[in-house]
Amino acid sequence: MLRIGYLLPEGFQVMALATQAVFEFANLAARERVYSVENYSLAGGEVRTSAGTRVLSRPLSARTAVDTWLVAGTRDPVDAGAAPALVRALGRAAGRARRTAGLCTGAFLLADAGLLDQRRATTHWAWTDALQKRHPSIQVEPDRIFITDGALWTSAGMTAELDLALGLVEKDLGSDVAGSVARGLVMPQRRSGGQSQHSELLRLAPKSDRIQQALEYARAHLAAPLGVEQLAEVAHLSPRQFSRVFAAETGQSPAKAVEQLRLESARLMVERSRHPLEVVARETGFRDARHLREVFLRGFGVPPQVVRRAARGTD
Structure with missing residues (x-):
C-alpha cells in the first residue's frame, strides 16, 4: 500500500483536500486499496483551512514514513511566509519519501526547503513572478498545468492540483486506471502537465x-x-x-x-x-x-x- 501524506500549513488552501478524491477513486478503479491518505501538520491536531473550517491532522515527526508528500499552499505565500520549523521538517521528510509534490502555492514551501534549487517548477499563475524573484535558481515555468522534475512535482493553482494528483496515479497504475478516475470524477479531460494554464x-x-x-x-x-x-x-x-x-x-x-x-x-x-x-x-x-x-x-x-x-x- 502506498501512503499519501498531506502536509497542511495553517490557513492552507482548502482546494488541496479535493485531490484526495483522486486517490479514493483510484482505489475503486483498481479494486483494491492501493493508497492510504493521511493529513499531517507540524504539531498535529486541528489545522485551519483558507475557508475557516478545521481538519484533524497527525503530527509530523522523524518517524513519519510516507511514499508521497503532497504539500498544500496558502492563499498568500509571500506575506504569510512559512514557519522555519515547518520548512526544515519538510526538507527532512522529503528526503525519506519517494516523491514530493507542491500543490498550487505549496511550491513556495518546497522552494524554501531548498528542494527546487536548479529544478523546473510551476505554481499558480498569479504567483509565478514572486516565486521566481524569491528563488532565482529555480526554472519557473509560468504557463504549465504541472511539472515533474525527478522526484519533485509542482502544479498550477486550483483545479490543476487534480491534474497533478491524476498524474501521480497514472505514473503508479497506468493510463487505464487514470482514465477511469477522470471519468468517475467527471473531469472534462485528462490534462497533461505540458498544457497551458490559460485558454x-x-x-x-x-x-x-x-x-x-x-x-x-x-x-x-x-x-x-x-x-x-x-x-x-x-x-x-x-x-x-x-x-x-x-x-x-x-x-x-x-x-x-x-x-x-x-x-x-x-x-x-x-x-x-x-x-x-x-x-x-x-x-x-x-x-x-x-x-x-x-x-x-x-x-x-x-x-x-x-x-x-x-x-x-x-x-
Whole structure:
C-alpha cells in the first residue's frame, strides 16, 4: 500500500483536500486499496483551512514514513511566509519519501526547503513572478498545468492540483486506471502537465460582442485562411476599423491572435490524438508540419513530438 501524506500549513488552501478524491477513486478503479491518505501538520491536531473550517491532522515527526508528500499552499505565500520549523521538517521528510509534490502555492514551501534549487517548477499563475524573484535558481515555468522534475512535482493553482494528483496515479497504475478516475470524477479531460494554464479566448478577453464573435468564428474555422477582411465581415466592421478595435480590446493584432488560437488547438490535437503532424497542421491552419514545428518551438520552446511524448507519459 502506498501512503499519501498531506502536509497542511495553517490557513492552507482548502482546494488541496479535493485531490484526495483522486486517490479514493483510484482505489475503486483498481479494486483494491492501493493508497492510504493521511493529513499531517507540524504539531498535529486541528489545522485551519483558507475557508475557516478545521481538519484533524497527525503530527509530523522523524518517524513519519510516507511514499508521497503532497504539500498544500496558502492563499498568500509571500506575506504569510512559512514557519522555519515547518520548512526544515519538510526538507527532512522529503528526503525519506519517494516523491514530493507542491500543490498550487505549496511550491513556495518546497522552494524554501531548498528542494527546487536548479529544478523546473510551476505554481499558480498569479504567483509565478514572486516565486521566481524569491528563488532565482529555480526554472519557473509560468504557463504549465504541472511539472515533474525527478522526484519533485509542482502544479498550477486550483483545479490543476487534480491534474497533478491524476498524474501521480497514472505514473503508479497506468493510463487505464487514470482514465477511469477522470471519468468517475467527471473531469472534462485528462490534462497533461505540458498544457497551458490559460485558454486563449479567456486571455484575449474581448470587451465587445463583435470581437468575441470574430474570435469564436476563427476558432471554429481554423483551417480557413482567416484574413482580416474575413474576420471583419463577421464582426460587421470595415477591415481598418476591425483591426483598430481588435488591438484596443485584446492587445494583439488579429493575425497574432489567430496564430495563438491555432497553436492552442494544435497542441490539444498533438496531445490527445495520434494524427500525423501533417494532418494536425492542415486541420489547424498551418502551412505544413514544418511550419507547425516552427510555431511550436517559438511558443513552447519544444517541438510537437516532445509535447506528444509528454502527454503519453513516455520519454
